[in-house]
Amino acid sequence: MITVKEESRLLQQLQSSFKDMSRTSLKQYLQRGRILVNGKPVTRHDYQLHTGDTIEIAPSSRQTIALTDCQIVYEDRHLIVIDKAAGLLSMATSAHSPCVKTILDTYFERTHQPCHAHVVHRLDRETSGLMVLAKSRRVQQLFEADWKGLVYDRRYVAVTQGAMPRQQGTVESWLTESRQYLVSSSPTDNGGKQAVTHYKVLQQGSSNSLVEARLDTGRKHQIRVHFASLGCPVLGDRKYGNKNQVSQGDLYLHAYRLHFIHPITGERLQFDTPIPQRFLKAL
Numbered sequence: 001m002i003t004v005k006e007e008s009r010l011l012q013q014l015q016s017s018f019k020d021m022s023r024t025s026l027k028q029y030l031q032r033g034r035i036l037v038n039g040k041p042v043t044r045h046d047y048q049l050h051t052g053d054t055i056e057i058a059p060s061s062r063q064t065i066a067l068t069d070c071q072i073v074y075e076d077r078h079l080i081v082i083d084k085a086a087g088l089l090s091m092a093t094s095a096h097s098p099c100v101k102t103i104l105d106t107y108f109e110r111t112h113q114p115c116h117a118h119v120v121h122r123l124d125r126e127t128s129g130l131m132v133l134a135k136s137r138r139v140q141q142l143f144e145a146d147w148k149g150l151v152y153d154r155r156y157v158a159v160t161q162g163a164m165p166r167q168q169g170t171v172e173s174w175l176t177e178s179r180q181y182l183v184s185s186s187p188t189d190n191g192g193k194q195a196v197t198h199y200k201v202l203q204q205g206s207s208n209s210l211v212e213a214r215l216d217t218g219r220k221h222q223i224r225v226h227f228a229s230l231g232c233p234v235l236g237d238r239k240y241g242n243k244n245q246v247s248q249g250d251l252y253l254h255a256y257r258l259h260f261i262h263p264i265t266g267e268r269l270q271f272d273t274p275i276p277q278r279f280l281k282a283l
Contacts, residue, residue: 004053010037011045013055024074024269031076034058070103073130073271078139078264080104080117081132083273086250090122090131104133120144121218126236129156129255130271142263147218153259156213156223157202157275159252159282160232161241164209168200171226175219182239183221185229195219197226205283208235210275223253235282252279 002017014026014035026035033041036056037049049055069085082100084090089099104117117133118140134140143150173185176192186192196216203210209232213223224240227233233241235252259270 002055004049004051004055006051008049009045010035010042010047010049010055013049017055018057024271028074028076029057067107068098068103070100070107073273074269077135078262079132079134081130081258081269081271084123084128084131086126086128089125091119100131100133108135121147123255124221124224124251124253126251127156127253127255128276130258130273131255132258132260139263146263149261150263151258151260153257153270154215154218154255155257156215157254157256157279158211158213158223158227159235159279160209160211160227161235162207162209162232163204164199164201164211164232165230168198171195171197171199171229173226173229175222175225177220183219183225185225193217193219195222195226197223199227203280203283208283210279210283250278252282254279 002013004013008016011023011026011030015023018026027045029035030043030045033043034057035042036058037047038054041058067082069088071083072080073083074081082104084100091101092099101117101119108115108117113135115135118135118137120132120134120140120143123129123131132143134143173187173195174190174192175183175185175195176190177183185195194217198214198216200212201209202212211227213227215222221240224234224237228237228240235241236250237253254273254276256273256275257271259268261268
């Protein structure tokens with residue numbers, strides 16, 4: 001519990017008192033009614049505090065609900081941002097396949113939220129990292145209508161085999177998908193979908209590289225195909241890389257940054273996750 005020593009606005013006081021928490025997280029606590037002033041929930045970030053007022057954060061009943069392979073990073077009444085584990089589908093391919101959508105739908109039901117998860121963008125089953133999902137069809141449509149305008153920074157980190165040709169560069173090609181669901185790359189327009197990937201080497205290991213990838217486009221298997229075309233496939237990629245490589249069975253590709261403008265409030269939301277420890281060990 002914190003006792004206010006001088007008059008201030010609530011969000012300002014929260015930022016001063018809880019310096020280890022982000023502004024986004026504190027505003028989320030306000031929206032959920034978890035900030036108590038003098039024992040009563042307050043949701044206004046500009047609420048006027050007076051000397052002697054007490055502030056505390058109430059425990060959340062939702063914290064007891066386990067989300068298998070989906071860690072909640074941010075949530076409000078319009079959308080939810082999660083950190084997906086590798087090996088989990090974004091959407092089910094059959095009625096009984098576990099996926100992000102079914103896990104979140106179950107979470108919403110158990111927390112008595114009258115909504116369903118609407119997938120805005122997907123990550124490959126083998127790729128881990130940040131995803132945003134809408135809680136209504138309206139919010140999903142707003143994202144779909146202006147994805148490039150709303151999402152202004154989206155980056156991945158990967159471990160690639162060998163040394164990249166340059167410390168940083170750009171790969172541009174046209175991608176087509178075969179009937180066997182394999183994506184191929186062409187340096188010239190062959191009627192496929194244009195794809196642009198910017199990359200930067202973050203760290204060079206003895207036999208592998210830690211590489212950041214920033215996308216201008218979001219095509220299926222784009223990073224995996226582009227890195228393979230450079231002769232440096234993503235470690236663990238048995239589809240586009242060395243099928244016999246040893247990587248403990250995991251794909252070393254993680255969506256670590258997701259910065260976007262909230263389609264309803266207009267707020268700039270910025271989420272970053274740490275580089276997975278297994279990526280660093282692979283170097």
